[in-house]
Amino acid sequence: MTTETTASETPETPETASAPAPAASGLIGLPAPLGRALATGGGILAVVSTFMSWTWTSAFPGDLTVYGYPGGLQVLVLIGGTLTTLFGLASYGVRGLGALTPGSADSALKMAALGTFGTAWYTVIAISDELGGVVNLDPGGFVVAIATLAAVIGALALPFERPEPDPVDPDDTGWELFRHNSRQKMNTFRAAFAAKAPEPARPLPSWAEVLVIVAAMAVGLVVFSYGIGTSYDELFIGFLITAGFGFAAISKAGIVARVSAITTKHRNITMTGAFLAAAAFPFTQSNDQYATIGVYILIFATVALGLNIVVGLAGLLDLGYVAFLGVGAYTAALVSGSPSSPLHVQWPFWASALLGAVVAMIFGVVIGAPTLRLRGDYLAIVTLGFGEIFRITVLNLDGTSGPDVTNGSNGISSIPNLNILGFDFGAEHQILGSTIGRFANYLLLMLIITLIVVIVFRRSSDSRIGRAWVAIREDETAALAMGINGFRVKLIAFALGACLAGLSGSVQAHVTYTVTPEQYQFAYVVPPNSAFLLAAVVLGGMGTISGPLVGASLLYLIPAKLQFLGDYQLFAFGVTLILLMRFRPEGLIPNRRRQLEFHEEAEAPAVLTKAGA
Incomplete structure (x- = not known):
C-alpha cells in the first residue's frame, strides 16, 4: 500500500522549526x-x-x-x-x-x-x-x-x-517551457479575476436593491453638482484629489463592483433613476451659469457615446468623427429659419433633427463604403482626412470659392431658439417653484436625446449585430472565418454612429446660436472635437454605456475649471490623462473583459493564498 504524507504530517527538522514563515510587508517596514x-x-x-x-x-x-x-x-x-x-x-x-x-x-x-x-x-x-x-x-x-x-x-x-510564481525547471525543453508559461499566465489570470471579483454576499431583497440604486444616483448627483459648482480654484483641485482617491478606495473595497452588479440586474430602474437624477440637476442650481456647462457636457457625452459604437464595440479607429456632428449641426441650421441660411425655410425641430440624423448617416455610408475595407492605422488616417475635408469644404462654400451655402468662415448665425408645442426654449420658465433658464431648458431636451442614444446603444450591443461588432473588434480574421460579413457589419456601425452624432449636432446648432467650421477641427481648443471624443471613450471605458458619459464629463469639466493655469492648462491636463492611463488603462468604468486584459498581474488577496495552501 502506498502512503502519502501531507504537509501537516511532514516531520519537523531543526531548520524548519527555527525558520518562521515569511510575512508579507508593505512599502514601509512597520508591523x-x-x-x-x-x-x-x-x-x-x-x-x-x-x-x-x-x-x-x-x-x-x-x-x-x-x-x-x-x-x-x-x-x-x-x-x-x-x-x-x-x-x-x-x-x-x-x-x-x-x-x-x-x-x-x-x-x-x-x-x-x-x-x-x-x-x-x-x-x-x-x-x-x-x-x-x-x-x-x-x-x-x-x-x-x-x-x-x-x-x-x-x-x-x-x-x-501576491501569488508566488511556479518554479521553472532549468532542464525543460522549449515545448515544456511554453506549457509552463501558459500555465503561469492562466494562474495569474485566475488570481486577477479573484482579486477583482467581490466576495459572495447574501442577496438583498428587491426593495433594498432599489434603495441602493437610488442612493447611488443621489450620491452621483451630489458629487457632480458639487464639482461643477466649486466657486474657486483651490476647492476644485481639492475636489479632484478627494474624488479621485475616494473612487479608487470604494473600488478597491468592492463597493463599485457590488453596486454595478445590482444596477446590471435592474437595468430599467437604473436608467430611469439616472434620467431623473440628471433632470433634477437644474433644480439644484440658483442660476443658469452651471446649467450652461451641463448642457455642453451632455452634448459632448452623447456624441462620445455614439463614437463608442464605432470604437468601443466595432473596434474602428475613427479620428474624424466630429465631422458627423458638424453635418448634423449644419443641416439643422440650414432649415431652422436662420436669416443667414440660403434656404430661407423654418422646419419644426423634429423634422430638422431627423433630417440632420439622416444626412449624417448618409455621409457615414458614403465615406465608409470605400474606406472600411482598410484596417488599423490606415483607416484612422483616412477618417482623419475626411474630417479635414469636411471642414475645408464648408469653409469654401462661401459664394467665392464655391456655391454660397455655408457662408464660409462666418458660418450660419442667428439660429433661432426652439419652440416645441408652444414651449420657448429661449425664455425662462417657472417649474415646480424654480426658475429654469435657457440652458436648463436645453439641458432637459438633451437628456431626452441622451436617453434615446443610450437605448439605441444598449439594444444594439445586446443584439446579434452587436455580438458581431465585438467579434470583429477582438479578431477580424477569425470573425470572417466564422461567416460574419465584416464589411457590412462595420458599415452598419459607422452609419449608426454617424446618425447619433448628427442627432446631437441638430441640438448643438440651436444651443450655440452659430455653427462655424472652426468648431469641427480634429483638435479644437474647446470640446467636442475628434481628439477629445476619442479620449473620452478610452478614458471612460470602451464598450460601456456609463464610461463615455463619465469620461466626457471629466474631459469637459476639468479644462473648464483649470483656466486659471493659463499657458500651463494643457500641460496639467495632459499629465492628468497620463496618470489616469497609467493607473487605470482600462478606463474609469471598464468592460470586464478589458479590465482583466489590462491587469493580468493584479494582486491576489490573502484569501486566495490560504485557499491554495
Whole structure:
C-alpha cells in the first residue's frame, strides 16, 4: 500500500522549526497591526481637525477660521477622513462594517488615506503659499498635517500579498517551457479575476436593491453638482484629489463592483433613476451659469457615446468623427429659419433633427463604403482626412470659392431658439417653484436625446449585430472565418454612429446660436472635437454605456475649471490623462473583459493564498 504524507504530517527538522514563515510587508517596514492603528487613528484625528481653525484669517477662500463648523476644503478632508476611519475599522473586522468592504479593506484604506493626505497637505501648502508662510496656520492646520501624514505612513505599512510564481525547471525543453508559461499566465489570470471579483454576499431583497440604486444616483448627483459648482480654484483641485482617491478606495473595497452588479440586474430602474437624477440637476442650481456647462457636457457625452459604437464595440479607429456632428449641426441650421441660411425655410425641430440624423448617416455610408475595407492605422488616417475635408469644404462654400451655402468662415448665425408645442426654449420658465433658464431648458431636451442614444446603444450591443461588432473588434480574421460579413457589419456601425452624432449636432446648432467650421477641427481648443471624443471613450471605458458619459464629463469639466493655469492648462491636463492611463488603462468604468486584459498581474488577496495552501 502506498502512503502519502501531507504537509501537516511532514516531520519537523531543526531548520524548519527555527525558520518562521515569511510575512508579507508593505512599502514601509512597520508591523501591519501598528500600520493599521496609525491609519485608523490618523483618520479619526483628521475628522476632528476639520472642526478646528486652520488659519487665523478669512483671506484664504472658504473661511477656515471657524471652530465647530467645517468649510471649504475642510469638508473634503472630513469626507476623506471619514472614509479612512471606516475602512480602518473594517480592516479590524468590526462587526457591522463587513458589508462596507466586500473586496479588500486594506487596499481601500490605502487609497482613502492617500486621498486625505493629498487634500490636507495641498490645503496647508496653499495657505502657506498664498498668505506668506506656515506662521499663518492655526492649530487645526498642524493637527491635520500630522494626522494625515501618520495615516498615510500607516497605510503604506500594510502588506502587499501576491501569488508566488511556479518554479521553472532549468532542464525543460522549449515545448515544456511554453506549457509552463501558459500555465503561469492562466494562474495569474485566475488570481486577477479573484482579486477583482467581490466576495459572495447574501442577496438583498428587491426593495433594498432599489434603495441602493437610488442612493447611488443621489450620491452621483451630489458629487457632480458639487464639482461643477466649486466657486474657486483651490476647492476644485481639492475636489479632484478627494474624488479621485475616494473612487479608487470604494473600488478597491468592492463597493463599485457590488453596486454595478445590482444596477446590471435592474437595468430599467437604473436608467430611469439616472434620467431623473440628471433632470433634477437644474433644480439644484440658483442660476443658469452651471446649467450652461451641463448642457455642453451632455452634448459632448452623447456624441462620445455614439463614437463608442464605432470604437468601443466595432473596434474602428475613427479620428474624424466630429465631422458627423458638424453635418448634423449644419443641416439643422440650414432649415431652422436662420436669416443667414440660403434656404430661407423654418422646419419644426423634429423634422430638422431627423433630417440632420439622416444626412449624417448618409455621409457615414458614403465615406465608409470605400474606406472600411482598410484596417488599423490606415483607416484612422483616412477618417482623419475626411474630417479635414469636411471642414475645408464648408469653409469654401462661401459664394467665392464655391456655391454660397455655408457662408464660409462666418458660418450660419442667428439660429433661432426652439419652440416645441408652444414651449420657448429661449425664455425662462417657472417649474415646480424654480426658475429654469435657457440652458436648463436645453439641458432637459438633451437628456431626452441622451436617453434615446443610450437605448439605441444598449439594444444594439445586446443584439446579434452587436455580438458581431465585438467579434470583429477582438479578431477580424477569425470573425470572417466564422461567416460574419465584416464589411457590412462595420458599415452598419459607422452609419449608426454617424446618425447619433448628427442627432446631437441638430441640438448643438440651436444651443450655440452659430455653427462655424472652426468648431469641427480634429483638435479644437474647446470640446467636442475628434481628439477629445476619442479620449473620452478610452478614458471612460470602451464598450460601456456609463464610461463615455463619465469620461466626457471629466474631459469637459476639468479644462473648464483649470483656466486659471493659463499657458500651463494643457500641460496639467495632459499629465492628468497620463496618470489616469497609467493607473487605470482600462478606463474609469471598464468592460470586464478589458479590465482583466489590462491587469493580468493584479494582486491576489490573502484569501486566495490560504485557499491554495
